[in-house]
Amino acid sequence: MAKTADNTAALSGDRTTPAEPPLPFVVGELLEDILHGIGAEARQRVHTAGFEDVRAAHDCVFRFLEPEGLRLRDLAERAGMTPQGIGEHVDELERLGYVERVPAPGDRRAKLIRPTERGTAFIEAGLAGMREIEREWNEAVGPRRLAQMRQALEAIRELQAPRA
Incomplete structure (x- = not known):
């Protein structure tokens, strides 16, 4: 919406209405700011505890991982990602020693991803x-x-x- 010289918003043609006052931070923006702050603070704390190789991108795995393990497709579904997308993070975490793939009980072809x-x-x-x-x-x-x-x-x- 275009603003005119007298601080009105041009809606269509020659019709104009007074511009609304600027909005204060909306709650969603505040929550987003807090979430980013929490993430940075939490990462700093775990890095200080000796886990310097974990990145924010890995949160999508750790947030939904269960001690007994999950199949990749279930982990992807919970994270709202594709199996290929989350699989890249799982591969990296496996190389770093944070997760392992183990056979799923009852299905020799399936693997469970669980924390080490x-x-x-x-x-x-x-x-x-x-x-x-x-x-x-x-x-x-x-x-x-x-x-x-x-x-x-x-x-x-x-x-x-x-x-x-």
């Missing part, structure tokens, strides 16, 4: 870092406000679930 001992240690370090970040938030805003934020975000996530 190093992968489990990484996941535990990541979770410990996230708990520490939440403790810092708790100290900053107080337990009541943090609980209210969590409840509000959970309610919003439920609203989004049918759309995803």
Whole structure:
């Protein structure tokens, strides 16, 4: 939409309406900023714990990985990716020693992707870092406000679930 000299928005032809006041940050932008900040802080903490070779791109694997393992197609589905796309990350994490492919029970052709001992240690370090970040938030805003934020975000996530 084009803006005119008197700060109006040209809608069509010669019709103009006063421009809306600039919007403050929308909640989605705030959440995105917070998410990026959490990611950077969590990565710094796990790097400090000795896992310097894990990249942000690997989050798509670790977020959905289960201790007993998952088939590649199931991991891809949970991550909202193609098997080929997530397979590249799995291949890299396997080379780095964080995951392994093992035969699936009952299907000799299928493989399960599961964390190795190093992968489990990484996941535990990541979770410990996230708990520490939440403790810092708790100290900053107080337990009541943090609980209210969590409840509000959970309610919003439920609203989004049918759309995803």
